[in-house]
Amino acid sequence: MKLNRREFLSLSGKSAAGAVIFAACSIPEQELIVQSPVDMPEDLVRGIDTWYATSWNDGASGDGILVRVLEGRIKKIKGNPDHPVNRGGARSTLDSAIQLHYNPDRLHDHKVRRSKEGILSNVTKDQADKLIQEATSKDKKIVIVTNPTRSSDGWISQKFAESRGGRYLTYEPLEESNFHDVISDLFETEEVPHFDIANADNVLSFGADWIENWISPAGYGNAFGELRSGKRGFIAHVEPRFSLTSANSDLWISPKPGTESEIALSIANVIIKEKLVPESQINDFLNKFPEGKIEFGYSPTDVQSRTGVSEKKISEIAHRISDGKSIILAGGSTSAYTNGKFNTYVALSLNILVGSIGKEGGVILNPEVNSDYIGGSTKPNTIENWEEELAQWRAGYVDTVIIRGVDLAYLMPNSLDVKGALSNVENVISFGNIMNETLDLSDIVIPETTFFEEWGSEIPNPMPGYKAISLQQPVVVKEGPGASGAVSFVDKLIELEPSIGSSNKSIVKKVF
Structure with missing residues (x-):
């Protein structure tokens, strides 16, 4: 391409004008960094x-x-x-x-607060490490708090807390303590069962919003797709709230809050009275309840006035789940009431009545896992546990609290006064990616790596x-x-207590 002098100067002028225009727009410097x-x-x-x-x-x-x-x-x-x-x-x-x-x-620098009334200021990693070593020495009373996990992170957190004679706690705002307790009482296992939704003909859920965010959303979402493909299947959902699972159900039942157990008992009443399942399954189910609990006071007619659910719908569900491969889920809002544990127990017991335990399209019990080898716990500490723990913090009985993966100050109820409890702890060390309310209240803030690293x-x-x-x-x-200055949580704990690292290597050999 040939350019004469006039064309060259014309193009140069336009380029210069463009540069001025972009400069006036103030393009952020980081946008130009490659x-x-x-x-x-x-x-x-x-x-x-x-x-x-x-x-x-x-x-x-x-x-x-x-x-x-x-x-x-x-x-x-x-x-x-x-x-x-x-x-x-x-x-x-x-x-x-x-x-x-x-x-x-995203955080890149370590931050330290010199006093409880002071402000967080950036320090070097070496300066922060010195303060962390002092705060986590063996003479300190230490508590570690994370989100619920059964990972190597949880195992290392547990072992580090034990090495200091301390405690390891977990917190989950949508905790399922009643659900986990019922699994233990009803099925005599600490492992959450595999609910084989994909291969079921009928799915009845009580409060468990399994299509949206309950227990294993990705797994259940995939199972929902398989259930709906081909045979389609039948889904009934019992919950006062119009959730995502309610919206995708063939039959949504909205009872008076807290009456889910009455609906479950009424469904059982119909199945037993009409002998819709074998006698052996009925006996196995009745053995889970005091004598006479099912037979009296739970007919669909009696329950209709107390729950607001029609006799016809109760009878329809009873006949549905008695025919074909059926599975019953319970948790979420159903387990959140003051009678939540009983609600969940009764609903999950229906799996025994319809004979779905250990069968394809039913409830498949998972093998027990030896927690001594790997993992922490997915069962979070209850509010009662936390009330007792925070009382220890307020009384000054805890020297150092290490927090990772959970924003306690934001997520916990105001009635627990987490902020007041943290103010009475000498050293609050928090790991995080971005500042939040808990990190704002901490004495030492450590920028943490993400799981990608x-x-x-x-x-x-x-x-x-x-x-x-x-x-x-x-x-x-x-x-x-984006990761400059970030520190691994587990690497930091192993650095503070090297014996955990050698133990972890032997554990990995046993597992694999």
Whole structure:
């Protein structure tokens, strides 16, 4: 292409004007920064993407995921179709993990508060490490708090707390303590069963919003798709609230809050009176209740006036779940009332009545896992546990509290006065990615790595009907864009107590 002098000067003038216009728009400096090849993995091939199989261990379900990485940067996440728990399903919140990893407000510096009335200020890692070592010395009374997990993180947290004669607690705002207690009482196991929704003909759920966010949303969401394909299946949902599961049900029943157990007992009454199932199943079910509990006062006619649910609907459900492969779920809002444990117990007992225990399309009990080998607990501490614990903090009986993965100050009820309790703890150490209310109240704030940068393991809860473990591998380098200064939570605990590291190696050998 040939240019004369006039055309060249004309184009140059337009380019200069464009530069002035962009300068006036004040493009943020970071928008023009391109990742340096020095920060990229050594085995990187430019322009070619790489998919990594790993797991998302936030929330204890241990979902398997595939992560697409292009030139050292995460581009996409999706469910792993080969993972036995979620089988390609993915939570709606999964994509937010990428936004968190590259969030411009992500923490990079250690912060320290010199006094309870002071403000947090940036310090060097070495300065923070010195203060952390003093706060976690063996003469300190230490408590570690995390989100519920059955991972190597939980195991290391437990062992570190024990090494200091302290305690390890977990907190979950939507905790399912009543559900876990019922599983233990009814099925005599601490493991959440595998609810084989995909192979069921009929699904009856009480309060358990399993299509949206209950227990294992990705796994149940995938099972919902399989249930609806081909045979379609029948879904009935009992819950006062019009939830996502209610909206996708063939029959939604909205009872008076807290009366779910009466509906379940009335369904049982119909099945027993009309002998819709074999006598042996009826006897197994009745053995779970005091004599006469089912026969008297729970006919559909009696229950209709107390629950607001018609006799016709109760009878319809009873006949439905007595025919074919049926499964009954219970939890969520049903277990949240003052009579929540009884509600959940009665509803889940219907699985015994319809003979779905241990069968395809029913409730498959998972094998027990030896928690001495790996993992913490997915059963969070109850509010009663926390009331007792916070009383210890207020009284000054705890020297150091280490918090990771849960915003206590924001999530806990105001009646527990978490902020007041934290103000009476000498050292509050918090790990996090972005500042929140709990980090604002902490004495030492440590920027934490994301799961994209970490090795780890998780025992899924629930497991898929057999023993399984989800492994997590790093998909980007720790010192990549957005991660500068971040510290691994478990690496820090092992650094403070090296004996945990050697124990962890022997545990891994036993597991694998």
